[in-house]
Amino acid sequence: MEIIPFDKRIGFIWYNGEIVEWQDATTHVLNHGLHYGSCVFEGLRVYSSNIYKLEQHTDRLFHSANRMGIEVPYTKNELNDAQEQIIKKMNITYGYIRPVIWRGSEMMAISAQKNKINVAIATWEWPSYFSPEDRLKGLTLQTAEWRRPPANTIPTDAKAAGLYMICTLSKHKAEKDGFTDALMLDYEGKVAESTGSNIFFVFNGELHTPIPHCFLDGITRQTAISIAEKQGIKVVQRDIFPEEIKDAQEIFLTGSAVEINPVRKIDDLEFKVGKVTSMISELYLSEVDKNYKINNL
Ligand SMILES: Cc1ncc(COP(=O)(O)O)c(C=O)c1O
Structure with missing residues (x-):
């Protein structure tokens, strides 16, 4: 089976509070997350259209952000709702969810005091079971x-x-x-x-x-x-x-x-x-x- 590269797929991604076309969920090359690793993320699975342990993963996402000095510009409930929303929009039955938070491109230095905090949530079908x-x-x-x-x-x-x-x-x-x-x-x-x-x-x-x-x-x-x-x-x-x-x-x-x-x-x-x-x-x-x-x- 041909695997379509992630940046060539079609669908939707939750991106800073909006649902955007998959191809439009981009960020500038001069972003702090890319250059200095200021990026935290999660990996969750969806089984029979249900997100497994959503709250625990969101708690960990916020904990990770906090450990990196990142203040998440959404509440836990908002990000839980966003994940539910995007799996419905993408019609995921057995899949994976990747929430990611990173510092943006407003400054390009080790210090990142003025960088915007970006949040995106992507999801795709990923059947879980091996035979x-x-x-x-x-x-x-x-x-x-x-x-x-x-x-x-x-x-x-x-x-x-x-x-x-x-x-x-x-x-x-x-x-x-x-x-x-x-x-x-x-x-x-x-x-x-x-x-x-x-x-x-x-x-x-x-x-x-x-x-x-x-x-x-x-x-x-x-x-x-x-x-x-x-x-x-x-x-x-x-x-x-x-x-x-x-x-x-x-x-x-x-x-x-x-x-x-x-x-x-x-x-x-x-x-x-x-x-x-x-x-x-x-x-x-x-x-x-x-x-x-x-x-x-
Ligand atoms: C380095 C590392 N260790 C352990 C785990 C297992 O964590 P979890 O069971 O919460 O997915 C993961 C996956 O997130 C990981 O990336």
Whole structure:
């Protein structure tokens, strides 16, 4: 299937309070977000025409903006309504929503005191489901050379564009070497997350996941923890070291985009897609989408 480049698509985008033609949602090349990374964003999914955890994502968007000193020129309710409005206008059933906030072009310097704060919300169809067979195939990860920085060097709890620079570098290297994605360690060499998702390990029937002290405490991560706990699975949040990975029975990633996705290989270590991962994945899909029919539980 031909993928149409994002800037060539047709449709509508919510842009600074108005719905504009997709092709008209542009910004000047001399904008502060592009040059100095003053940009925060969100990524949400739509299932059966419903936005999953809209309020939590909007709370995080405002938190990210606040961490960047950006005062959002709309209320949370206005941005929630705008997201509902644009998915209806675009007729999205299974899709993705990308709200983005950035500083504009009024000044071109590190200081951005006079720059306008712009807000846009784009959405597109993005069917969520792999076939059950594909879902069970699992992803492959390569340990990245770049490390997640400590929380006192950059606002690591913000979903801010600048934090993705090392993710793209790491993901490109992983893809070049034949892996699906990268595993990022933190500045101390502990396991952190993947480039756009959190990571979980099954050790002897328990679920272990790193403490998010210098990366996003993902909304899907929190959902996976609560699903597991409801099933009576013990969840342990702790420092995890790369040397321990070989002892894991199962590994999976969590994120709004990747959902719950098994990992079958990290560097040269291979893993099976096991029952805990399949169960949490199925329960997650049945929670997010009222029309999802659970397979093989
Ligand atoms: C770097 C990073 N970590 C983790 C996540 C998972 O977050 P969530 O589950 O809220 O989508 C994301 C996705 O937003 C991400 O980009």
